[in-house]
Amino acid sequence: MTTHKPLEGIRVIDLCVVWAGPFATMLLGDLGAEVIKPENPFVFQPMTRGAMARPPQILLERSIAWSGGLPRNEVGPRPWNYNPTFVSLYRNKKSFTVDLRRPEGKDILRRLVAVSDVVYENNAVGTLEKLGITEEWLREANPRIILVRVPAYGLTGPYHNARALGVHLEAVMGHTLLRGYDDADPSANTAIYSGDYMAGAQGALAVMAALWYRERTGEGQTIEIAQAENAAAMFTQAIMDYSLNRNVQGAIGNRDVHGRAPCGVYPAKSPGTAATMDDRWIAIHIENDDQWQRLVEAMGSPAWALDPRFATNEGRAAHHREIDEGIAAWTREREDYDLMHQLQALGIAAAPVLEASRMFDDPHLRARDFFKTQTVRDAGTHEYVGPLWKFEKTPVEFYQPPVCFGEHNEYVYRELLKVSDEEYAALQAGGHIAEEYDPSVP
Amino acid sequence: MQALDDLRVLDLTHHIAGPYATRLLADLGADVIKIEKPGGDIARQLPPFKGGAPHPERSGLFFHLNCNKRSVVLDLREPAGKAALEALAKTAHVVVENFAPGTLDRLGVGLDFFRRINPALPVVSISNFGQTGPYRDYRLSELTLYGFAGEMYSMGLTEREPVKMAGTAALFESGAAASVAIMGALWAAKRFGIGQHVDVSLAETHFGGVDRRHATAIAYQFSGRKTIRAAGGGAGMPQGIYPCADGYVEFTNAALRPDRIDDMLGHPEWNQDPRFSDPVQRLDPAVIEEWNVYFLTWCLERTKREIWAEARRAKVLCGPLFSMEDLFEDDHFRDRGFWARADHPELGEVEFPGRPFIMGKGGWQLRRVAPLLGQHTEEVLREAGVDDATIGQVLAAGGAR
Numbered sequence: 001m002t003t004h005k006p007l008e009g010i011r012v013i014d015l016c017v018v019w020a021g022p023f024a025t026m027l028l029g030d031l032g033a034e035v036i037k038p039e040n041p042f043v044f045q046p047m048t049r050g051a052m053a054r055p056p057q058i059l060l061e062r063s064i065a066w067s068g069g070l071p072r073n074e075v076g077p078r079p080w081n082y083n084p085t086f087v088s089l090y091r092n093k094k095s096f097t098v099d100l101r102r103p104e105g106k107d108i109l110r111r112l113v114a115v116s117d118v119v120y121e122n123n124a125v126g127t128l129e130k131l132g133i134t135e136e137w138l139r140e141a142n143p144r145i146i147l148v149r150v151p152a153y154g155l156t157g158p159y160h161n162a163r164a165l166g167v168h169l170e171a172v173m174g175h176t177l178l179r180g181y182d183d184a185d186p187s188a189n190t191a192i193y194s195g196d197y198m199a200g201a202q203g204a205l206a207v208m209a210a211l212w213y214r215e216r217t218g219e220g221q222t223i224e225i226a227q228a229e230n231a232a233a234m235f236t237q238a239i240m241d242y243s244l245n246r247n248v249q250g251a252i253g254n255r256d257v258h259g260r261a262p263c264g265v266y267p268a269k270s271p272g273t274a275a276t277m278d279d280r281w282i283a284i285h286i287e288n289d290d291q292w293q294r295l296v297e298a299m300g301s302p303a304w305a306l307d308p309r310f311a312t313n314e315g316r317a318a319h320h321r322e323i324d325e326g327i328a329a330w331t332r333e334r335e336d337y338d339l340m341h342q343l344q345a346l347g348i349a350a351a352p353v354l355e356a357s358r359m360f361d362d363p364h365l366r367a368r369d370f371f372k373t374q375t376v377r378d379a380g381t382h383e384y385v386g387p388l389w390k391f392e393k394t395p396v397e398f399y400q401p402p403v404c405f406g407e408h409n410e411y412v413y414r415e416l417l418k419v420s421d422e423e424y425a426a427l428q429a430g431g432h433i434a435e436e437y438d439p440s441v442p
Numbered sequence: 443m444q445a446l447d448d449l450r451v452l453d454l455t456h457h458i459a460g461p462y463a464t465r466l467l468a469d470l471g472a473d474v475i476k477i478e479k480p481g482g483d484i485a486r487q488l489p490p491f492k493g494g495a496p497h498p499e500r501s502g503l504f505f506h507l508n509c510n511k512r513s514v515v516l517d518l519r520e521p522a523g524k525a526a527l528e529a530l531a532k533t534a535h536v537v538v539e540n541f542a543p544g545t546l547d548r549l550g551v552g553l554d555f556f557r558r559i560n561p562a563l564p565v566v567s568i569s570n571f572g573q574t575g576p577y578r579d580y581r582l583s584e585l586t587l588y589g590f591a592g593e594m595y596s597m598g599l600t601e602r603e604p605v606k607m608a609g610t611a612a613l614f615e616s617g618a619a620a621s622v623a624i625m626g627a628l629w630a631a632k633r634f635g636i637g638q639h640v641d642v643s644l645a646e647t648h649f650g651g652v653d654r655r656h657a658t659a660i661a662y663q664f665s666g667r668k669t670i671r672a673a674g675g676g677a678g679m680p681q682g683i684y685p686c687a688d689g690y691v692e693f694t695n696a697a698l699r700p701d702r703i704d705d706m707l708g709h710p711e712w713n714q715d716p717r718f719s720d721p722v723q724r725l726d727p728a729v730i731e732e733w734n735v736y737f738l739t740w741c742l743e744r745t746k747r748e749i750w751a752e753a754r755r756a757k758v759l760c761g762p763l764f765s766m767e768d769l770f771e772d773d774h775f776r777d778r779g780f781w782a783r784a785d786h787p788e789l790g791e792v793e794f795p796g797r798p799f800i801m802g803k804g805g806w807q808l809r810r811v812a813p814l815l816g817q818h819t820e821e822v823l824r825e826a827g828v829d830d831a832t833i834g835q836v837l838a839a840g841g842a843r
Contacts, residue, residue: 006629023652031626062725065669069661084661157774162754168761171692176763178608187683190597191674193653201618208625209470213445213804221802229780232795234611240502241490242766243793257609258488265603274600277668283589349581351590353604356658367575382663388650389623393638394630
């Protein structure tokens with residue numbers, strides 16, 4: 001018996017780039033929607049299938065691993081099919097190719113829109129307009145279509161045309177001044193993209209709400225997710241502190257925004273250094289006096305920890321650095337996982353700060369059967385990170401491995417759009433239908 | 443009409459991630475019945491407080507997490523509390539809870555309880571590490587969540603400890619992910635009559651999230667490479683965070699468009715050196731340092747807003763580092779009507795972020811501000827047909843707060 005999927009039969013056109021859009025459509029795909037990505041053999045969208053279609057080997061080596069870590073560290077014949085960031089966002093999706101800049105290509109999109117439910121896009125404002133893909137054009141093709149647009153700052157307002165990735169709009173929403181070490185200037189901050197997570201997840205939510213509305217009324221609609229506005233909720237404490245008290249919060253490092261102390265990241269016994277990415281750390285958060293007493297006992301009740309100043313949260317918060325040094329002296333010679341189990345047995349929130357590769361060795365994730373094995377045509381067979389949730393009766397399956405460029409040309413053109421042999425041949429001759437980028441694309 | 447105003451959510455969540463998930467549904471019209479224990483959701487005890495002093499009705503955090511919901515205080519240890527919960531479950535379309543795994547079972551109001559009442563009722567459980575596995579009962583906080591399951595390892599300076607995000611950003615992200623799971627469960631129930639349990643592990647919502655952890659793990663599988671912890675400051679041409687006349691600006695030059703940088707700077711001669719536009723040579727630290735001499739000077743002569751205006755004009759990826767004061771005063775968000783205002787009995791007139799997104803039809807509305815503790819106990823129980831005697835017992839038990 002095949003299991004149902006919550007969104008089976010819903011078709012989503014993914015006109016997305018980079019992270020925020022593709023994350024939303026991946027979640028919809030995980031829930032069973034058929035997600036189809038039109039791609040252009042003549043245009044490479046940077047930061048989607050990699051930095052360049054055909055990056056020089058040295059660019060890979062100098063790029064950060066999540067962008068340049070290709071199989072066997074080789075560019076290979078079709079690097080766009082196995083860029084790690086792309087691969088992390090394109091399971092459970094289909095890909096076909098078409099050049100939307102030409103009328104016959106745009107007509108193919110129109111025909112696809114006519115048999116779809118959702119169009120999702122997060123391009124720079126103006127990109128789709130330039131192609132003539134407007135709300136009106138889409139609605140003419142399909143009056144019931146749900147269009148989701150995810151501009152950085154909105155479709156209106158003074159910043160509507162600002163180019164941004166997550167890191168920029170989070171800077172504007174305050175995140176960059178609110179995070180990072182409390183004793184270093186903000187240039188010590190690493191770039192971050194939590195806003196893409198928020199907008200992606202809420203984009204999936206918005207689509208499902210709009211489908212719910214459509215089910216009740218028969219009406220489609222347009223949704224605008226201004227990523228900056230959407231990200232604001234993540235900084236609720238700082239926003240509300242300013243709103244209620246005109247208090248401007250700043251960076252607090254690893255401290256608890258709610259003031260419970262100690263809260264920090266401490267060195268653990270390490271097989272190597274940060275330079276080889278073998279340094280290890282344990283995160284510990286004490287949330288009340290009772291937990292503090294248990295931590296003190298776990299540490300063997302050293303004299304420094306019995307200082308009466310530390311008996312209350314107020315005292316601990318006031319002398320946090322002193323406490324940090326004491327805890328670090330205890331954690332430094334211990335394994336991070338041992339510390340987690342020891343402290344968790346005492347009811348204390350503690351966990352290793354995992355370097356990503358170590359997740360594959362974690363017994364809990366193994367016990368939950370979290371990882372999934374997938375085979376990507378050009379990349380081979382690997383273990384992949386699992387889904388975000390476990391549904392009892394409609395399980396999230398990885399039914400389509402991260403999709404290769406143009407992998408579903410036959411399906412989309414012939415099965416879905418019923419394109420004739422003659423038209424197919426003409427589109428092929430025109431370069432619309434391909435499984436590789438045109439040689440002119442760098 | 444709002445998109446979800448035909449839905450009733452029985453909300454047994456507290457703290458941050460769960461309430462944020464249900465807040466998103468409440469914003470779109472769902473009738474979210476927030477069940478609080480006597481004494482209330484722990485978020486009522488968390489800052490910021492209006493005026494600074496702790497008060498269960500003056501937390502800005504609780505306020506923002508719980509607008510558009512109704513509060514019902516039930517003592518689930520008592521028969522009257524259980525009876526009231528049963529009556530509410532009969533009218534609900536979904537149950538959402540985030541107690542430590544096993545807690546509701548021990549109280550006799552776990553999955554079996556809801557299954558008995560209505561086998562088609564979806565139940566979404568949000569927990570630290572999931573309902574199964576060796577860490578099932580482990581504690582979690584913002585810090586350990588981001589450290590264990592998020593991208594914290596690569597955040598910060600190589601020679602220092604990894605550093606987390608601001609506030610409780612990771613918990614909010616998990617809440618957003620949980621809202622998708624709730625809607626997924628509702629769709630499965632609506633279309634196929636499937637009632638089921640959904641297990642949302644906060645840790646897994648981050649392992650599988652978009653902010654690099656997932657891609658970093660795949661890169662390791664592919665290449666054996668790991669991601670080093672390194673600051674983003676001043677990596678060049680321009681990339682990272684730079685000081686300017688009145689603060690800082692963040693740039694990314696990922697689009698490899700030196701022509702746009704020329705346009706932004708208004709000094710094309712600065713970029714004439716062919717090494718500056720060669721995709722490989724431009725990664726050389728010595729080349730970057732030469733380039734930065736020009737760029738830093740340019741930044742330091744301008745304010746963050748002036749720099750951003752030039753960057754916007756030239757289509758360069760850039761964002762000024764705003765403080766909360768900058769943000770609240772900014773015209774763009776005011777012009778767009780982003781900020782909402784409402785009167786709250788304890789907070790007075792409050793200004794706060796409004797819609798999470800704009801739906802053309804049936805979207806966000808502020809129907810009511812965050813509830814006072816137990817504000818709707820009687821009203822909601824009467825609607826659900828709970829008898830007077832039980833209501834009296836519930837109120838008496840909640841009255842002990």
